[in-house]
Amino acid sequence: MSSVPRQASPEAREVRRKIETLSSTLTLPTVRRALGVLEGEHSSSRLGGNNDPMSTRDYTFEDEARLIDWKASAKQGHPMVIDRERLVTSRVHLLLDNGLEMEGRTTSGETAREVAGNAMCMFAALSARRHDRISLVFADSVNIIRKPFKGGLAQFEEAIDNGMGGEKRHPRNFEALLAYARTLNDRDSLVVIATDEHALSGDHLHSLRLIAAMHPLMLIDVATLNPFRKIPFGQITDGFDGRRIPAFMIGEQSANSVDTHRKYLTAQLQEHLKASGTTLIRAKSSEDMFSQFIHLVSVTLKQTSFARFDASSVSLGGMA
Numbered sequence: 001m002s003s004v005p006r007q008a009s010p011e012a013r014e015v016r017r018k019i020e021t022l023s024s025t026l027t028l029p030t031v032r033r034a035l036g037v038l039e040g041e042h043s044s045s046r047l048g049g050n051n052d053p054m055s056t057r058d059y060t061f062e063d064e065a066r067l068i069d070w071k072a073s074a075k076q077g078h079p080m081v082i083d084r085e086r087l088v089t090s091r092v093h094l095l096l097d098n099g100l101e102m103e104g105r106t107t108s109g110e111t112a113r114e115v116a117g118n119a120m121c122m123f124a125a126l127s128a129r130r131h132d133r134i135s136l137v138f139a140d141s142v143n144i145i146r147k148p149f150k151g152g153l154a155q156f157e158e159a160i161d162n163g164m165g166g167e168k169r170h171p172r173n174f175e176a177l178l179a180y181a182r183t184l185n186d187r188d189s190l191v192v193i194a195t196d197e198h199a200l201s202g203d204h205l206h207s208l209r210l211i212a213a214m215h216p217l218m219l220i221d222v223a224t225l226n227p228f229r230k231i232p233f234g235q236i237t238d239g240f241d242g243r244r245i246p247a248f249m250i251g252e253q254s255a256n257s258v259d260t261h262r263k264y265l266t267a268q269l270q271e272h273l274k275a276s277g278t279t280l281i282r283a284k285s286s287e288d289m290f291s292q293f294i295h296l297v298s299v300t301l302k303q304t305s306f307a308r309f310d311a312s313s314v315s316l317g318g319m320a
């Protein structure tokens with residue numbers, strides 16, 4: 001792990017504002033589709049699906065047009081909707097690697113922890129809008145802390161900032177985090193795991209496959225800076241003992257070798273995760289994470305023949 005002297009992260013704060021804007025801009029039907037197609041459709045005792053009828057009510061502007069029951073509407077003289085068993089999950093588990101290693105910096109100057117935290121806010125923004133039950137989990141080598149969550153995005157942001165805060169840090173225990181995910185017995189609930197690229201190895205693939213067999217699984221992989229490449233801010237130091245990286249080791253040849261090795265490992269990881277049905281988002285900054293998430297949702301909705309998700313309306317430029 002490498003780090004630089006602590007600086008403010010205006011990019012992380014700016015992306016947080018964009019997430020807040022996104023959560024209030026998207027319609028509820030779009031939110032349901034966006035999460036539903038990512039996690040797969042399956043039975044749940046929630047409203048808004050296609051199975052058994054549950055109740056009849058007046059149509060509202062947030063309802064999808066396909067939910068209108070024309071016979072009931074003709075009888076009542078105005079649009080009516082029949083609520084049916086919803087075909088998506090009702091619980092979301094957000095698991096965050098909170099180890100000391102997550103203080104490693106990215107090319108944007110943010111810590112991996114900040115990028116991972118904003119990724120969790122992205123999922124929480126949509127899940128809270130859909131009224132899912134959100135469970136937030138922080139894990140390191142000493143503690144695994146679960147925080148059941150109720151409320152909107154503002155309350156979630158406070159909870160995750162408090163959970164990631166604190167001066168005393170412990171090394172990570174990624175194996176314990178995966179073991180915790182394997183104990184989740186509410187089958188088909190969405191599981192999102194966020195860590196950095198150094199935590200993942202071939203030894204974890206079996207555990208990830210077992211989790212993906214029980215749950216829709218999203219993996220957030222934060223890319224940290226290359227310790228042998230020059231950066232525009234601060235001096236690179238070792239994250240554990242604070243020693244500076246020797247100047248003679250910083251250069252294009254060493255940096256290119258590290259980049260090539262990381263790309264190879266990422267390609268292998270993506271291939272294995274895709275085979276198990278796991279979705280991987282690898283991001284080098286909060287802005288990169290946000291952009292990739294919007295692109296992923298947009299492409300997925302189009303591929304599943306849903307109504308077009310207008311990514312341009314929530315683009316980075318359009319939400320400045």
